[in-house]
Amino acid sequence: xxxxxxxxxxxxxxxxxxxxxxxxxxxxxxxxxxxxxxxxxxxxxxxxxx
Numbered sequence: 542x543x544x545x546x547x548x549x550x551x552x553x554x555x556x557x558x559x560x561x562x563x564x565x566x567x568x569x570x571x572x573x574x575x576x577x578x579x580x581x582x583x584x585x586x587x588x589x590x591x
Contacts, residue, residue, distance in 0.1 A: 543560060548584060
């Protein structure tokens with residue numbers, strides 16, 4: 542699952558590529574629309590690193 546991979550510290554670029562996004566920026570834009578923050582901020586706000 543993408544959230545689990547990001548929570549474990551896997552690079553956004555790696556997760557984005559695995560999901561078929563053309564660029565990490567495209568993935569981050571989708572993530573921000575879905576969760577209200579970039580992946581880094583999402584996990585930092587939850588104390589999970591990322």
